[in-house]
Amino acid sequence: MRxxxxxxxxxxxxxxxxxxxxxxxxxxxPISKQLILPLQQHIGEAAVPIVDVGDLVLKxxxxxxxxxxxxVCLHAPTSGKIIAIEERPIPHPSGLxxxxxxxxxxxxxxxxxxxxxxxxxxLSAHExxxxxxxxxxxxxxxxxxxxxxxxxxxxHHSVDTLLINGAECxxxxxxxxxxxxxxxxxxxxxxxxxxxxLNAGEVIIAIEDNKPASISAMQLALAARxxxxxxxxxxxxxxxxxxxxxxxxxxxxxxxxxxxGLPIDIGIVCHNPxxxxxxxxxxxxxxxxxxxxxxxxGTDVKHCGNFETLFGTPISDLLNFCETKRQPDExxxxxxxxxxxxxxxxxxxxxxTANCILVGVEDVAPANEPLPCIRCGxxxxxxxxxxxxxxxxxxxxxxxxxxxxDYKLFDCIECGCCDYVCPxxxxxxxxxxxxxxxxxxxxxxxRKSDLARERHESRLERLERERLEKEQRQAQRKAALEASKxxxxxxxxxxxxxxxTETESPAEEKN
Amino acid sequence: MLxxxxxxxxxxxxxxxxxxxxxxxxxxxxxxxxxxxxKILPQxxxxxxxxxxxxxxAEAIAAGEVDINRCPPGGEAxxxxxxxxxxxxxxxxxxxxxxxxxxxxxVIDEDRCIGCTLCIQACPVDAILGAAKHMHTVIADECxxxxxxxxxxxxxxxxxxxxxxxxxxxxxxxxxxxxxQRGHN
Numbered sequence: 001m002r003x004x005x006x007x008x009x010x011x012x013x014x015x016x017x018x019x020x021x022x023x024x025x026x027x028x029x030p031i032s033k034q035l036i037l038p039l040q041q042h043i044g045e046a047a048v049p050i051v052d053v054g055d056l057v058l059k060x061x062x063x064x065x066x067x068x069x070x071x072v073c074l075h076a077p078t079s080g081k082i083i084a085i086e087e088r089p090i091p092h093p094s095g096l097x098x099x100x101x102x103x104x105x106x107x108x109x110x111x112x113x114x115x116x117x118x119x120x121x122x123l124s125a126h127e128x129x130x131x132x133x134x135x136x137x138x139x140x141x142x143x144x145x146x147x148x149x150x151x152x153x154x155x156h157h158s159v160d161t162l163l164i165n166g167a168e169c170x171x172x173x174x175x176x177x178x179x180x181x182x183x184x185x186x187x188x189x190x191x192x193x194x195x196x197x198l199n200a201g202e203v204i205i206a207i208e209d210n211k212p213a214s215i216s217a218m219q220l221a222l223a224a225r226x227x228x229x230x231x232x233x234x235x236x237x238x239x240x241x242x243x244x245x246x247x248x249x250x251x252x253x254x255x256x257x258x259x260x261g262l263p264i265d266i267g268i269v270c271h272n273p274x275x276x277x278x279x280x281x282x283x284x285x286x287x288x289x290x291x292x293x294x295x296x297x298g299t300d301v302k303h304c305g306n307f308e309t310l311f312g313t314p315i316s317d318l319l320n321f322c323e324t325k326r327q328p329d330e331x332x333x334x335x336x337x338x339x340x341x342x343x344x345x346x347x348x349x350x351x352x353t354a355n356c357i358l359v360g361v362e363d364v365a366p367a368n369e370p371l372p373c374i375r376c377g378x379x380x381x382x383x384x385x386x387x388x389x390x391x392x393x394x395x396x397x398x399x400x401x402x403x404x405x406d407y408k409l410f411d412c413i414e415c416g417c418c419d420y421v422c423p424x425x426x427x428x429x430x431x432x433x434x435x436x437x438x439x440x441x442x443x444x445x446x447r448k449s450d451l452a453r454e455r456h457e458s459r460l461e462r463l464e465r466e467r468l469e470k471e472q473r474q475a476q477r478k479a480a481l482e483a484s485k486x487x488x489x490x491x492x493x494x495x496x497x498x499x500x501t502e503t504e505s506p507a508e509e510k511n
Numbered sequence: 512m513l514x515x516x517x518x519x520x521x522x523x524x525x526x527x528x529x530x531x532x533x534x535x536x537x538x539x540x541x542x543x544x545x546x547x548x549x550k551i552l553p554q555x556x557x558x559x560x561x562x563x564x565x566x567x568x569a570e571a572i573a574a575g576e577v578d579i580n581r582c583p584p585g586g587e588a589x590x591x592x593x594x595x596x597x598x599x600x601x602x603x604x605x606x607x608x609x610x611x612x613x614x615x616x617x618v619i620d621e622d623r624c625i626g627c628t629l630c631i632q633a634c635p636v637d638a639i640l641g642a643a644k645h646m647h648t649v650i651a652d653e654c655x656x657x658x659x660x661x662x663x664x665x666x667x668x669x670x671x672x673x674x675x676x677x678x679x680x681x682x683x684x685x686x687x688x689x690x691x692q693r694g695h696n
Contacts, residue, residue, distance in 0.1 A: 040678070090678065092678045092681075093683070094676070094678055094681035096676065096677060096678050096681060098677065098678055397687060427686050430683065430686040430689070431686050433683040434682070434683040434684065434685055434686060436683075437681070437682035437683045438682060441680070441682055444680065445553070448655075449552075449553050449554035449655075450554070451653070452554035452555070452556065452636050452653070452655045453549070453554045453565070453566075455636040455637055455638070455653060456554065456556050456564060456565075456635050456636050458637075459635065459636065459637050
């Protein structure tokens, strides 16, 4: 076991509220009658359906293929019938709809034939990445970036450290805590496969010190593999947001990821323990990613805990299973109280990125109207990215988006520490999210207007060319006409016949 | 005395040559200010500014012939950007030219289209696809929403619809407005 070498700036000591959901082992959620599977549950291009309405599918059968490079496949979480491929509301802060495949389950839960790999060392790194991609695995920490890309360091980078992020610093969420407690073996198997694919020098498993049970479970599993070299568990102090990728890297290795850079630039690749477990299931057992552990917790939930839930399960079914005080269509939070967002709607499904469903949060101040900023600087003190939130807020509010970029708006990880400490209760992160999407929109508009300019210019060019060609044709016709007139006149004069051919020849040359 | 005159003359000659060389070597093709203005304009090519497209309007602005507030599709943001670029006071949008509207997209009712090609000829960015006596359709990604195709259609089968955000293009609302609404409630 090693100790952390460094620290990150800012951060907060928050009440964890984690006991609530760690009292019972992981349960399986019963299979719902209907599963709603959005084609996009990951960052990148949406998957493309390869089934039709009316098709019967088996558990684990691929129902949508990856489109483009940054994309993954989607699988049927259980056996049943495809009853629709249509737009349905998805769990997104916008509340908008997106294309989904809807499966009516048959309750049989029949698996498609699986192809486990007995010894993954027989495979190349490329083949492992292909399996991970075909299994639809994305980062299960919450962002949902396709994992096979993060298993490919590329030719220009070598990986020194594979960092397993078991910090789980956000209050209430315990899905990583529980998976490390109960499935440490599987996680280590997954880590071994990932390490092999990345050819990583060392492995560090970082866990916050408020999870002693997870730490001892992982230590025990690790002790059973004495032949493993350079694998360490690092216990890090509990402080939010130490589980942020850049923050964790700084705490564990002392290195800083450059602004606009990626961890791979400094030889580090970061994965979630849940993702490692999914990789193990995909390679060792031939099972694609069709379910995840979801924490259901909050003050209004009767049976808090962690539930292995099939993707597409309506969140309302899961909440009914746990018994809540929530009224139908009352909003709930997906994610934690700091970084999650509020959702409403009973037919929203559990997706690959749904780590926690939170119903009822303790000690929330009533949403008062924010007061003016008094420039106390508390937000800058707690910012883990060393930004100046008060300045970015100011310029976001004034819609001076270029200036927000100068203040490194895009380095903001939206952890919410600034919101938490602001004495004026200004929703700072809401401003930053607003500014970020506005800037992205401006860039999109700029690209579109550049394209429109190009198309307009080439159209003008084409019209000009056509006009010139037309003029030329007219001139030729005119010349030909005049020539024939002349010839006719010459004939009338009873001139020799060869004269006429001579006068015609210049026109022909022109042609 | 003579030395001074010679020295100054030589100096003037050398510097003059240097300037002459620089003006040839570092000559700027075209008018960069027109390009900069053109880059800010939204390129809808709609002609609401009374010019035959964005570039002619940019040229007129650069020549100081017209105001910067004649572009309804660009709206306030474009006026502000032009004001910043040209270092002049921003003005409200000239209502003579039109009003700022949300982004629109032309949609052809394909059942009613008779394939007359008039809209294809009107489209400034070649965003309509079709042939004579064959159904036409709008390439949604290329359409700038300029509305120039609506007028020529003899069977009135082109509608302008507001573009709807999808989860990719959706933007977080401005918290200032959200708070104001909450305050009123």
